[in-house]
Amino acid sequence: MTEQTSFKRSLGLLDATMIVAGSMIGSGIFIVSSDIVQNVGSAGWLIAVWVITAFMTISAAVSYGELSSMYPKAGGQYVYLKEAYNPLMGFLYGWSFFAVIQTATIAAVGVAFARYTAYLVPQFSETNIIADLGFVKISAAQILAIGTIVILTYTNTRGVKEGKFIQTLFTSVKLVSLFGLIFLGFLLVKDSFWGANWQDAWTSVSVKDTDGKITDPHVWRSIGGAALVGAIATSMVGSIFSSDAWNNVTFIAGEVKNPQRNIGLSLFLGTLVVSIIYISANLMYLYVMPIQSIAFPAGNRVAVAASDAIFGAAGSTVIAVMIMISTFGCNNGLILAGSRVYYTMANDGLFFKQAGKLNKNAVPQWALWAQAVVASLLCLSGGYNELLTMISFVVVIFYILTIIGIFILRKKRPDFERPYKAFGYPVLPIIYILLGATFCIFLARFETKYTMWGLAIVLAGVPLYYVAISQKKTQP
Numbered sequence: 210m211t212e213q214t215s216f217k218r219s220l221g222l223l224d225a226t227m228i229v230a231g232s233m234i235g236s237g238i239f240i241v242s243s244d245i246v247q248n249v250g251s252a253g254w255l256i257a258v259w260v261i262t263a264f265m266t267i268s269a270a271v272s273y274g275e276l277s278s279m280y281p282k283a284g285g286q287y288v289y290l291k292e293a294y295n296p297l298m299g300f301l302y303g304w305s306f307f308a309v310i311q312t313a314t315i316a317a318v319g320v321a322f323a324r325y326t327a328y329l330v331p332q333f334s335e336t337n338i339i340a341d342l343g344f345v346k347i348s349a350a351q352i353l354a355i356g357t358i359v360i361l362t363y364t365n366t367r368g369v370k371e372g373k374f375i376q377t378l379f380t381s382v383k384l385v386s387l388f389g390l391i392f393l394g395f396l397l398v399k400d401s402f403w404g405a406n407w408q409d410a411w412t413s414v415s416v417k418d419t420d421g422k423i424t425d426p427h428v429w430r431s432i433g434g435a436a437l438v439g440a441i442a443t444s445m446v447g448s449i450f451s452s453d454a455w456n457n458v459t460f461i462a463g464e465v466k467n468p469q470r471n472i473g474l475s476l477f478l479g480t481l482v483v484s485i486i487y488i489s490a491n492l493m494y495l496y497v498m499p500i501q502s503i504a505f506p507a508g509n510r511v512a513v514a515a516s517d518a519i520f521g522a523a524g525s526t527v528i529a530v531m532i533m534i535s536t537f538g539c540n541n542g543l544i545l546a547g548s549r550v551y552y553t554m555a556n557d558g559l560f561f562k563q564a565g566k567l568n569k570n571a572v573p574q575w576a577l578w579a580q581a582v583v584a585s586l587l588c589l590s591g592g593y594n595e596l597l598t599m600i601s602f603v604v605v606i607f608y609i610l611t612i613i614g615i616f617i618l619r620k621k622r623p624d625f626e627r628p629y630k631a632f633g634y635p636v637l638p639i640i641y642i643l644l645g646a647t648f649c650i651f652l653a654r655f656e657t658k659y660t661m662w663g664l665a666i667v668l669a670g671v672p673l674y675y676v677a678i679s680q681k682k683t684q685p
Contacts, residue, residue: 216571217369220461222474222475224373225465225472225479226474226482227380227381227479228461228479228542228545229475230380231376231383232542233453233483234387234483235318236318237451238451239512239531242503243503243504243506244444244447246503247423247504247505248444249437249441250414250500251409251412251414252406253410257441258448259491261441263484266455266484267477269455270476271476272612272632272638272641274472274477274629275627275629278468278469278470281462281469284460285456285457285462285549286456286611287306287460287554289611290607290610292618293615293617301668305666305670306547307551307560307580309599310600310603313584313597314454315587316358316596317596319536320350322533322540323350323354325532326529329530335348336348351588357537359585366577367572369545382534386534386535387486390531391490394493394497394518398518402498403495413437415429415436416428426504426505442652443651443652445601446656450597452480453600461546463549469628494515497518512532513529544580544581547580548577551576552567558681559678595659600663602652602660605645605648606645612642
């Protein structure tokens with residue numbers, strides 16, 4: 210097979226923005242608001258969680274614009290951490306990215322696609338067990354999830370243009386669909402719950418006990434102080450996961466035209482549009498359903514319950530199709546972008562050598578398939594909620610470290626060319642660091658088991674780094 214030696218710059222501003230928005234919007238916005246309301250129990254705090262998440266996301270994105278303009282090449286956050294700190298820090302991110310951050314996200318999104326396909330084709334249900342191996346049961350939903358990962362991986366091995374086409378098409382459809390759902394929710398619903406939901410909007414209550422378990426869906430307890438902050442932090446696992454992956458566009462900087470301008474601008478535009486959609490969707494939920502129904506919707510799917518209120522019996526089908534489109538497009542962006550991190554690590558001698566080669570279509574084919582294998586194995590794990598808690602904790606830690614890296618690089622390399630500078634520096638980056646640290650501290654306190662597992666995965670990269678370094682030294 211003929212190999213290419215460099216990426217082709219074939220993605221414009223629209224393509225880059227679609228990768229930002231498309232990678233962010235998966236299934237979360239259709240699901241996680243019910244869990245948020247179970248934790249904080251009021252309209253005001255539900256919207257506050259999404260507003261805080263939006264602020265953090267946009268602040269981080271515009272801060273990353275400076276880093277992307279300094280290092281407009283494949284690898285993104287891995288490169289930023291390596292340059293700001295040292296190769297070990299970059300490797301710990303890349304290792305975590307491969308072990309859980311990107312691959313587990315791909316798995317979770319793939320399973321979400323399968324779950325909603327089962328609304329239309331019941332044979333793909335998670336209860337339809339295809340094989341029982343004793344230590345693991347394999348369902349039709351998991352097989353379908355793996356199948357979509359394989360299809361999208363194969364498509365992306367054919368070149369960035371194929372991946373770009375899928376991304377632009379599916380992201381455009383889901384943006385239009387979401388705006389349409391929000392608009393029709395305010396327009397068509399006859400009985401509004403808006404006034405009732407906002408009557409006591411800032412009295413926070415929770416239906417969960419101190420262990421995070423729901424004992425009775427009808428028994429709510431008032432919370433405040435540290436308990437409220439903890440409930441907000443726990444709630445933000447869902448909202449941060451739903452808003453994550455915006456940084457995927459930085460991984461493919463080597464394929465973006467005029468990356469010094471277009472990466473930063475696409476980060477801002479993409480995160481802004483998605484944040485507006487997410488907050489608007491939750492305002493729509495509050496308009497069409499009482500707060501109790503948002504917390505405990507039929508089938509535990511808040512968007513399905515909202516759609517039923519808007520469209521009647523056809524509501525479940527409408528949402529199922531929307532989520533299928535959304536998750537399929539989301540996974541395409543994740544799969545396309547993630548492999549570029551492993552490519553860059555391999556060229557630094559810190560990953561499998563084959564991952565650092567491009568095929569005849571100028572894409573890292575081996576890295577794409579390696580990512581697909583790990584994501585497919587994680588599809589079989591079944592512990593998706595636990596994975597999401599670990600992902601959110603680890604992701605925010607690395608976001609904080611990367612944004613601190615802006616301050617480090619301004620002192621370390623003051624004369625380095627910066628076509629774009631972080632908006633609101635130093636105020637916005639500092640606010641993000643404080644909010645992110647608060648989130649991590651309270652999440653570690655209230656979800657200790659899973660956050661410690663996440664931290665253990667990161668630290669497991671330390672010995673792996675020194676193994677990679679020793680092997681690199683022995684290579685001719």
